[in-house]
Amino acid sequence: MKPVRTRFAPSPTGFLHVGGIRTALFAWLVARQQGGQFILRFEDTDKKREVAGAREHLVQSLRELGLTYDEGPDIGGPYAPYVQSERLDSYQKYARQLVEAGRAYADPYTPEEVQGFREAAQRAKQPFLYRNSRPENPPEWDGSQPLRFKSEPKAYAWHDAVMGDLSTGPEVIDDFILIKSDGYPTYNFAHIVDDAEMQISHVMRGQEFLASTPNYLNLYEALGLERPVLATMPHIMAENGNKKLSKRDGAKDVLDYIRDGYLPEALVNFIASLGWNDGTEQELFTTQELIEKFSLDHVQRSGARFDEKRLEWMNGAYIRQLALDTLYDKVRGFWPASAEAYDDDYKLRVLGLAQERLKFFSELPMLTEFFFTDLPINSELISGNKQLKKLDTAEIRSLLEQAQVSLTESDFSVPDITERLNLLLEATGQKPGILFSLIRIATTQAPASPALADTLAVLGKDRSLARLNAQLAALS
RNA sequence: GGUCCCUUCGUCUAGUGGUCUAGGACACUUGGUUCUCAUCCAAGAGAUCGCGGGUUCGAAUCCCGCAGGGAUCACCA
Numbered sequence: 001m002k003p004v005r006t007r008f009a010p011s012p013t014g015f016l017h018v019g020g021i022r023t024a025l026f027a028w029l030v031a032r033q034q035g036g037q038f039i040l041r042f043e044d045t046d047k048k049r050e051v052a053g054a055r056e057h058l059v060q061s062l063r064e065l066g067l068t069y070d071e072g073p074d075i076g077g078p079y080a081p082y083v084q085s086e087r088l089d090s091y092q093k094y095a096r097q098l099v100e101a102g103r104a105y106a107d108p109y110t111p112e113e114v115q116g117f118r119e120a121a122q123r124a125k126q127p128f129l130y131r132n133s134r135p136e137n138p139p140e141w142d143g144s145q146p147l148r149f150k151s152e153p154k155a156y157a158w159h160d161a162v163m164g165d166l167s168t169g170p171e172v173i174d175d176f177i178l179i180k181s182d183g184y185p186t187y188n189f190a191h192i193v194d195d196a197e198m199q200i201s202h203v204m205r206g207q208e209f210l211a212s213t214p215n216y217l218n219l220y221e222a223l224g225l226e227r228p229v230l231a232t233m234p235h236i237m238a239e240n241g242n243k244k245l246s247k248r249d250g251a252k253d254v255l256d257y258i259r260d261g262y263l264p265e266a267l268v269n270f271i272a273s274l275g276w277n278d279g280t281e282q283e284l285f286t287t288q289e290l291i292e293k294f295s296l297d298h299v300q301r302s303g304a305r306f307d308e309k310r311l312e313w314m315n316g317a318y319i320r321q322l323a324l325d326t327l328y329d330k331v332r333g334f335w336p337a338s339a340e341a342y343d344d345d346y347k348l349r350v351l352g353l354a355q356e357r358l359k360f361f362s363e364l365p366m367l368t369e370f371f372f373t374d375l376p377i378n379s380e381l382i383s384g385n386k387q388l389k390k391l392d393t394a395e396i397r398s399l400l401e402q403a404q405v406s407l408t409e410s411d412f413s414v415p416d417i418t419e420r421l422n423l424l425l426e427a428t429g430q431k432p433g434i435l436f437s438l439i440r441i442a443t444t445q446a447p448a449s450p451a452l453a454d455t456l457a458v459l460g461k462d463r464s465l466a467r468l469n470a471q472l473a474a475l476s
Numbered sequence: 477g478g479u480c481c482c483u484u485c486g487u488c489u490a491g492u493g494g495u496c497u498a499g500g501a502c503a504c505u506u507g508g509u510u511c512u513c514a515u516c517c518a519a520g521a522g523a524u525c526g527c528g529g530g531u532u533c534g535a536a537u538c539c540c541g542c543a544g545g546g547a548u549c550a551c552c553a
Contacts, residue, residue, distance in 0.1 A: 011553050046552055111551070118550090125477040127549045146551050163481070172479055172549085180551040187553045211480060211548035234482075235546075270488095273501095277489060281500045300489080303546070307487050310502045320515075356515040367513090387511090418510095425510080436511035448513030 004036030006202045008062070008069070009191060011043040012054035015253045016061045018306060019206075019236035022271045026233065027204045028067045029272070029294040039198060040072035041082045043191065045184040061254040065264050066287065071198075079198040084190050091185040094193050094223065095147055095178055103222045104178055106141035107148045109133075131175045147179040149189075149219060156214045161202070161231035161296040168214045176215055188212065192219055195228060202229040207303075231296050235303040236274055261334055261361020262311070266318040270311045275300040284317060316359040324352055336365035338372035346371075349458045353450040371458060374467065375445035377474040382441060387433050393475055396438065400475075402428060403439050404468045412461045417453040442471035 006027035010016065016024075031038035040062065044050055059074060071077025081087060098104035107114075114130070121128040131151060141147050153170035160166050178189040185193070195203060210232050220227045257267055269285050278285075278293045285293065319327065328344075328351055339347060350371045357367055369375065382388045382396065391399075406420045425435060436452050443464050449455050456464050 009553095013553075043553065049552065107551085114551090121549085122477085127478045129549085166480075168480065174549085177551055182551075184551090186551070191553090207481075207547060208553085209548090214480090232481085237546090273488065275488085279490070281490070283488095283501050302482050304489090305487060307502070310488065313502055316515090354514095357513065359514095381512095385512090422510080432510045434511080438511085440511060444512095446512090449511095450513080452511065 002199070002201050004031055004034035004201050005039060005199050006031045006036065006204065007039040007041055007195070007198065007200050008067075009041040009043050009194075010058055011046065011049075011187075012058065013046065013049040013051055014054060015051075015057050015255075017253045018257075018271055021061060021065065021067075021254050022236060022274060023204055023206060023233050024062060024067055025065070025268060025271055026231075026276070026294070026296070026299070027202070028069075029291055030202055030204075030296065031070075032291045033294055036201070037070040038068070039077070039079075039082065039200070040069040041194060041198070042073050042084065043187060044083060044085045045180075045187065045190055047085070047182075047184070057253070057255065064258045065254060065268055084194065085184070087190075087194065088183065088185075090193055090197060091179065091190055095185075095189075098149070098178070098222060099141055099147070101222070103150045104141070104147050105135070105138040105150055106145040107177070108135050108139055108145060127171070129171075129174050131173075134175060143179075143183060144181060146177045146181050148175045149178050149215075149222070151175050151215065151218050152222070154218075156217050158213070158217060158230070160213075161229055162234075162299045163210070163232050163301055166210075166213075172211070172214050173218050174215065176212075188215065189219070192216060192223070192225070196223070196225045200228050202231060204231045204233060206233050207235050231299075233299065234275060234301060237303045237305050257311075257360075259362075261331070261364075262315050263318045263330070266311075266315040269318075270314050274304040274306065284314070312359040319358050319360075320356055322355075324348065324355065327351060327355060331361050331364060334361040334364045336369050336372060338369065342372060346458075353454055353458065357450075370444045370446045370449065374463075374470070377470060378445050379474065381445065381447065382438070385437060385441070387431075388437060388441075391434070397472060397475055399428060399430065399435060399438055400442060400468055400472050403435075404465060404472070407456070407461070407465060407468070410461065412457055412464070414453050414457045417456050421453060439468075443467045 008024040008027050010020065010024075028038045030036070040059070042055060042058075055073070059072075062069065069075070071079065071082060073082045076082075095104060109117075114133075117130070117133045118128045121132075130148070131153070134150075139145070151173045153173040155167065155169050157165065157167040176188050177186050179185050191203075194200075213230065213232075217227065254267065258264070265287055268287055268290065272285065272290050272294070273283070276294065276299050278295075279298060322330070328348055331351060335347065339350075350368050354364060354367045358364065388396070403424060406424055407417070410416050410420055421436065421439075425432065428435060440449060440452050440455070443456060443459060445467075459467075
């Protein structure tokens, strides 16, 4: 059995969104599971479409998710270089081989002429096949014309590790371009040469390549190459609509999610679960479990929709599993600006209360702002409260004053505050819905906060009482 | 238009002839956890398994047809 070597071979023409990263993840999982290698290769043969910064973005996305590669453009390896534009000699060599074997020829037509053939086919409601116009005596290939593959149309039946048994007739085989007139190879040619030279055992790619696979099969044969295991991934679709997920639909890329404070492991778990499961009811998998349990034949054949709500849930679940110290470390950089003046101990206590409410880190300021700075008095919190709006100002004042008196005596430990609040409930004859809501609003000025005693204990005596005063003063 | 692929709750999915009057998770609804938000717990609603034929004692599961969706038919990948 050949050693397992998988690859992720993006073109640096855009940013990597969650759909694209899944292909990389699955390839990585297969390599790690089998103790093989995972390779990164840039397919930059279309110089016109290349986007500045895309390479760095790709590398960083993989690194953030922990999808480490063993060989790649920046780290080299036994089959370097891992950038197609630096491998032009290889393609020339294989191209010459095909020309000599009579399996490739120069395309003598102008682009306009080819376009004419295409339009004629369209008018006749036929699929366009270049080989129907194959020149009888093509000129010698001097590199200035495109080099085309001379295909040998035939039916194919092959196995795809995800899609199962597939088959097509000879009508889909055509003379595609191997080398463009600018000297660069097409993807169709380059990836086959590279995969062979780099000893790739499994080729994983998106569904958009399914239709051209028979042509690749034809080329493998012409080149006398053993073909790798083929695995075709279904698309990940946008949340609404049936189109494949794309940046245009507002799809975020991986780094956007990292920036919003999603945990890499949750992201990996979520992306893996889009189209894969282990056949049980398990939902949460550590990356290690994913490596152990992943299997291509359990990959779904139909497209999956990207449901961000589910990602949020999953990320929240991961956050809750984290030890507080670990969480604290990861959350650095997400605190509100007002938190800067506070020490680790205080922020740690705040984080302890926020942990079970956090779905991703960038929610932290919204959830904790009032622990660090006095929010302006918001009278609507009282007037808009279903129960509190029934009370008149005098009653509210009285309740707050009694709370103030009692809390002034407190040592502000959670048990002591709890006891005093309970006593207050009895003394005032009020329900928690009224008394606690009122104190909570007065001391936070926030629509939501953690449990009252916990919140007060973290805020501390001075600040809690000061806010009670401020609320009292604003009553009038 | 040709070719190929796909089709189970709104969403991600389990399911490979009988244990499926279809299971889990997200989302949603309701109740409980002394206030809010969240967590957690419990309960509920939600899928005639795309449709129509067949095979079989028996089909979500096998076969055929149809429909819908998607991909592809570039000197893009």
